[in-house]
Amino acid sequence: MSTARADKRLYRWIDERYGVSPLIEFLRHKEVPLGAHPLFWYFLGGTTLFFFAVQIVSGVLLLVYYQPGENTSYESIRYITTKVPFGWLVRSVHCWSAHLMIVSLVVHMLSTMMLKAYRPPRELTWLTGFLLFNLALGFGFSGYLLPWNELAFFATAVGTDSVKSVPVVGNWLLQVMRGGPDVTINTVYRFFALHICILPILTVGLITVHLIFIQRQGMAPPIAKHVAPRGMRFFPNFALRDLLWWILCLAALLVLALLLPYGPGIPGVEWELGQKADPLAPAYPGIKPEWYFLWIYQLLKEFPPHLFGLEGPQVCLAVVSLLMTTWALVPWLDRKARRDEPSPAFTDFGVGAMLFITFLMLKAWDIGAGAVADGGFPDPAAVARPCAWILLAVAVAVTAVRIAVYRDRWFVFSGAAVLHAVLHGLVGLPYLAAGAIAAAAAALATGFTVARGRTSAMPAGGGH
């Protein structure tokens, strides 16, 4: 009993000084909407935050031994994994959690896309989330180089090289990123500063803004349902569920980190240290970036040397920038959702984008290539065919669920992504030609549905 009194006294002591009662009162009334969609989708942002916290803790632990430098970067990581007690575990946790953080971030972003939570007044929440996604990619890209091993060296050489295609300042930007014309240990110094100082500061700042927005506006209610949904009290009902979920995440993270300390061994999801970087060694087949960059890596391969009077990589960079910008501007493009009406076209836009990226990732993994002789390369047609079949199977499964469970009736974008894969993988057209036909077909179909005045949203330039 006396502890309860002591608790009260402590609370009073704090409250008198800092006035926390309004805060407690506020938390009592904070609610999470219930019943509209599975509660699960509301856990993903918190999951991402959890893995970010793990990154900070494990990253600071790595910093105790890691030393960037020509003769220390690689050696210190090797020391961590072979000599330092549990060093292998700390590195394994940092790497696993980096991947899991990006997975939960992507799923979080897709779930807000599907729920149209980005519609007014939450456009800036989407935009800050999009920027956070870019920062997370920056974390992955800069961290990848730090061990200064062969794989990291080439992946960074290729990854930074595309910067030279930026108009006007491209070459200067490339030099600033690399600390010289080529990837050297100077690049490691610059990436190190980014990875452990600049990006963390920016990320913490943006997370704060993102959370303040959410705090001020509450969770988005379901679209086109003008009744107030039931709610679950955030505190303690939701917060305790959050905590339980985090404990499960931590358990899963530790199991993975213990059982597979060097990753599952899929190209793009492995972190075997391998050989030390040697700028004078030729690149070898199988140089791949991390999985979330694989689609860009594959897209680079699909572009011919020259297109429209520009160099292939320049056009590729322009295409990727256009796609990313479109994604960032979705809250403004989706006019139906702006009017709080169901917006099936943008649901399908999200699914179509995922299918597009999945197909590129499957191709990047050379699925179906079989054994390849040294110095040889898998036959592109032999890779494209099984990838197209897999994509077709995935698309059929997803579409079946969408029709049966969500009663979706709008499939123009996902249909175009499938058409693209079929024309390329099964008919044998070049990737870009197939893509152009699929894009034209999607544009025609969209124009047709709009002209018929059906209840379908237009993604861009739909007019009023």
Add this chain to the structure above:
Amino acid sequence: MSHHASPARLSRRSVLNVLLSVGVLGWLASVLYPVIRYLTPLPLVGPGGPVQLTRSEVTKIERDKFAIVPVGRRRVLVLEDSEGELRALDAKCTHEGCTVKYMPRDSLIVCACHNGRFDLQGRVVAGPPPKPLATYAVQRDEEGVIKVTV
């Protein structure tokens, strides 16, 4: 018209505004300029004249038919073709900058990153590289000493 209403006050305000803007811009420039200069790496200077290959690089060419050697700030691929002729080309792929290698079996220079292929004159034969590899002068004297000039 409002110009004539109170010319003195209006012009004083606009002059002050201009001064203030110029001041802010000047202040920004004086902060940004040193930062930009600081971040821009210094140009690297390497030896200008011919560079002589080391013993181990020469051995490597004998064994593998090629070696990648640093010349100035460039990486140069020195290879011995099927006729025993030496050739020197830029080792940095013109696509996205991976390091190329020589495949003696096919008399080709290949880049493993995105399957770029070049012939021994550096011309692109397949894959995405947009430009040929630069070629450099290379000589071998009677004692087997190899020199590359870029």
